[in-house]
Amino acid sequence: MTSTPSAPFGLTYSAAQDTVRVELSGDLDHLHADLLLAAVDEVLTVHAGLGHLRLDCAGLSAVDSSGLAALLMVRRRTGGAGADLHLDARTVQLDRLLEVTGTLEYLTAPAARPQARRRAGRGPARGGPADENQSAAPPSGVAEPHV
Amino acid sequence: MLVADADAVVVHVNEAAGLVFPDARPGAALAGAVPGWLVSAHARCTVPVPAQRPPAGARTVQGRVGDRSYEAHPTPHDDGTVAWWLVDDTDHRLAREALWTERKRTEFLVRSSNLLLSSLNLDRCMDVTAQMAADHLADAALVIAPAQGLLLPVVSCVRGGSPSVSRVAVDPGEVPGLAEALQGFPPVPSRWLDPSAAPAWLVPEGLVALGSIVITPLPGHGVPAGALVLLRNGGAEAFTEGEEVFARLFAARAGAAMSAARLYAEQASITDTLMRELLPPSLHQVCGVEYAGGYRPSKDHERVGGDFYDVHPATGEGAPSLVVLGDVCGKGLEAAVMTGKIRNTLHALLPMADDHHRMLSLLNTSLLNTENARFATMVLASAARDGNAVRLRLTSAGHPAPLILRSDGRVEEARTKGTLVGALPEITTQTARVTLAPGDTCVLYTDGISEARGGPMGGAMFGEERLRRALSQCAAMPAEAVVEHVQMLTSQWVGAGRHDDMAVVVIAAPRTNHLSAVDGHTRGRFTA
Numbered sequence: 229m230t231s232t233p234s235a236p237f238g239l240t241y242s243a244a245q246d247t248v249r250v251e252l253s254g255d256l257d258h259l260h261a262d263l264l265l266a267a268v269d270e271v272l273t274v275h276a277g278l279g280h281l282r283l284d285c286a287g288l289s290a291v292d293s294s295g296l297a298a299l300l301m302v303r304r305r306t307g308g309a310g311a312d313l314h315l316d317a318r319t320v321q322l323d324r325l326l327e328v329t330g331t332l333e334y335l336t337a338p339a340a341r342p343q344a345r346r347r348a349g350r351g352p353a354r355g356g357p358a359d360e361n362q363s364a365a366p367p368s369g370v371a372e373p374h375v
Numbered sequence: 376m377l378v379a380d381a382d383a384v385v386v387h388v389n390e391a392a393g394l395v396f397p398d399a400r401p402g403a404a405l406a407g408a409v410p411g412w413l414v415s416a417h418a419r420c421t422v423p424v425p426a427q428r429p430p431a432g433a434r435t436v437q438g439r440v441g442d443r444s445y446e447a448h449p450t451p452h453d454d455g456t457v458a459w460w461l462v463d464d465t466d467h468r469l470a471r472e473a474l475w476t477e478r479k480r481t482e483f484l485v486r487s488s489n490l491l492l493s494s495l496n497l498d499r500c501m502d503v504t505a506q507m508a509a510d511h512l513a514d515a516a517l518v519i520a521p522a523q524g525l526l527l528p529v530v531s532c533v534r535g536g537s538p539s540v541s542r543v544a545v546d547p548g549e550v551p552g553l554a555e556a557l558q559g560f561p562p563v564p565s566r567w568l569d570p571s572a573a574p575a576w577l578v579p580e581g582l583v584a585l586g587s588i589v590i591t592p593l594p595g596h597g598v599p600a601g602a603l604v605l606l607r608n609g610g611a612e613a614f615t616e617g618e619e620v621f622a623r624l625f626a627a628r629a630g631a632a633m634s635a636a637r638l639y640a641e642q643a644s645i646t647d648t649l650m651r652e653l654l655p656p657s658l659h660q661v662c663g664v665e666y667a668g669g670y671r672p673s674k675d676h677e678r679v680g681g682d683f684y685d686v687h688p689a690t691g692e693g694a695p696s697l698v699v700l701g702d703v704c705g706k707g708l709e710a711a712v713m714t715g716k717i718r719n720t721l722h723a724l725l726p727m728a729d730d731h732h733r734m735l736s737l738l739n740t741s742l743l744n745t746e747n748a749r750f751a752t753m754v755l756a757s758a759a760r761d762g763n764a765v766r767l768r769l770t771s772a773g774h775p776a777p778l779i780l781r782s783d784g785r786v787e788e789a790r791t792k793g794t795l796v797g798a799l800p801e802i803t804t805q806t807a808r809v810t811l812a813p814g815d816t817c818v819l820y821t822d823g824i825s826e827a828r829g830g831p832m833g834g835a836m837f838g839e840e841r842l843r844r845a846l847s848q849c850a851a852m853p854a855e856a857v858v859e860h861v862q863m864l865t866s867q868w869v870g871a872g873r874h875d876d877m878a879v880v881v882i883a884a885p886r887t888n889h890l891s892a893v894d895g896h897t898r899g900r901f902t903a
Binding site for chain 1: 681
């Protein structure tokens with residue numbers, strides 16, 4: 229939701245053992261969201277059986293709603309591939325966005341036991357791991373007569 | 376070469392000149408043997424002009440011999456005879472003329488392109504096409520657009536006149552070649568039409584006697600753009616092959632411009648339809664609770680924005696009304712479609728509005744899909760009058776929490792939070808219950824307001840702090856005034872800069888002494 233021209237978005241990879249680290253820089257907005265998703269898809273294809281995908285967010289200058297949608301898609305893909313997603317070095321703004329939208333917990337929750345899931349024969353094509361972050365909603369009236 | 380003496384009698388003719396002028400033999404009079412232009416040039420050449428060499432008349436002349444043209448270069452001799460050197464320049468002249476014509480045509484095409492492409496208005500494109508074709512290609516021209524229902528839109532123009540628009544209820548099939556040209560595909564060549572076969576509507580008034588007619592399709596970008604009909608008077612020359620090719624070049628430009636204009640018009644009409652459907656409602660007082668809303672769409676080229684709000688009035692006395700304010704991820708058509716879906720779904724789920732979490736969960740499920748993680752954030756607010764106060768249930772789904780403005784100027788954030796809808800398999804929410812005393816207001820807003828960029832340095836965010844301070848200035852203002860104040864401040868903040876959609880809704884508990892001004896739905900016992 230930036231109104232200023234977006235800064236160029238950049239990606240840098242490094243891979244070690246079962247971890248791939250991607251450094252993000254610039255604006256993650258509607259102009260660049262697809263780039264991130266395409267890059268993650270490629271990482272997941274090249275590194276089959278990946279354990280951890282770490283996105284280093286220190287260089288991110290702005291993340292808009294499309295950028296958040298892209299992060300949510302990334303979480304679906306890593307979850308489908310049985311890899312954990314880590315959002316490292318989050319900026320204050322990113323933290324605030326994830327906090328307000330209630331997505332932080334979901335994005336960084338571990339991908340539920342990939343081995344177990346594979347043995348159980350569950351395909352990786354599910355929209356997202358449904359068996360986690362099951363924080364049942366509090367009863368709709370958390371009574372607060374006056375805020 | 377031909378030599379003649381001062382008395383205009385041929386003296387000598389070489390073999391080549393003999394072939395051109397078969398009657399020119401030595402001793403014959405020049406006048407009877409060569410064309411007039413050469414005779415008079417010879418006469419000018421042989422006028423004795425003393426003390427002036429070369430004589431003024433001794434210049435190269437040009438003229439036609441039969442269907443060819445020649446240049447004649449004179450060489451005067453001292454004995455009074457003049458030798459004429461003849462050079463055939465027919466091809467040279469033809470090439471020059473062709474070049475000139477091509478230049479004219481190119482100039483015309485450039486001009487027509489400029490005129491046509493500067494407009495995305497279909498009617499204007501048709502007018503320009505008809506007028507330019509009538510002025511430069513024929514004596515009259517018709518531009519026929521593909522039928523709209525049973526009517527055929529036709530723009531006709533005679534040379535020098537102005538285009539006239541009409542819609543005729545005719546069958547294009549009665550003009551040979553027209554139906555095919557209007558279909559646009561497969562491409563058909565331009566077609567000659569027998570003038571006697573032309574129906575009366577095809578011949579514009581002001582054309583005396585119909586000579587020839589050509590129908591050329593206007594090729595568009597995959598959509599049929601229409602047909603161009605060129606007509607010439609009976610006296611005028613028929614269309615040459617070159618002119619026909621040229622007409623097709625013109626038609627290609629006109630067709631491209633017209634189909635671009637048509638596509639644009641279609642898109643604009645789709646956007647307008649969506650906009651009408653998506654425009655926020657005008658708010659007012661419902662069941663003793665005051666509502667006001669303001670919406671400033673982003674001025675970016677995609678006109679349909681992602682912010683929306685709705686007020687669903689209570690079904691019965693004392694029951695709560697439901698206010699929804701939300702922000703759909705992204706922009707443009709996809710965001711617009713999702714906005715429509717959300718508003719419809721929530722409307723259908725109104726019977727369970729007393730359970731915000733359930734409502735949002737069902738909405739979440741209906742929006743989930745595997746292709747993308749397009750989501751929406753929103754706030755639900757159920758408001759019901761209770762005595763002089765208004766009881767609110769507020770639930771944020773991934774949205775900035777509503778701000779509560781007390782009548783003494785204090786600003787509090789409603790303690791509600793939850794996950795956005797449409798992307799996660801499960802959502803969590805936390806509902807806040809707030810009571811508004813008379814004069815208190817609750818402000819729902821989208822992040823277009825809090826994240827508006829501008830200010831004195833241009834790039835600063837308006838921010839929640841500034842919004843809270845702005846609101847504290849609005850204590851005890853009526854709901855509409857609060858909306859206007861927030862809108863004014865944020866508009867000032869962004870200035871002429873780009874901004875996202877900005878939506879704000881205010882729910883207010885009317886001040887008791889204002890209650891005499893409320894609508895007839897309010898029960899009398901509130902007007903204490």
